[in-house]
Amino acid sequence: MxxxxxxxxxxxxxxxxxxxxxxxxAGEVDSSTAPSLRAVLDSALADGVPALTVDLDGVTFLDSAGLCVLAAAHRRAAEDGVRLRVLASNRAVIRPLQITGLYDLLAIERVEPGAGVA
Structure with missing residues (x-):
């Protein structure tokens, strides 16, 4: 890919x-970039993958548009029987996920900054 x-x-x-x-x-996931993330996630899920890992270690900003994309990916993965893993390391990503309740829903895996995929 x-x-x-x-x-x-x-x-x-x-x-x-x-x-x-x-x-x-990596970078900022906001209203201008979230559609790109959604398109990539939708494409991966449409391919019928058994597992999908989203590594947000390099994300420096995450707003409501990005949160919505992650929630939609979770919903679709659950419907399709795909194991979804979401990795996060920094406060700019973790805090919005915690405030909205998505941290627990998505079962976020906290990684050390710079560690990425374990």
């Missing part, structure tokens, strides 16, 4: 294997 179209604000790298797909997101 390849990288999603990048903007100046966000980059989304996609790697795949037989066991699933890894999305490595």
């Amino acid at each position: 390849t990288a999603a179209p990048a903007s100046d604000l966000v980059s989304i790298d996609v790697t795949g294997s037989a066991s699933g797909v890894l999305l490595t997101v």
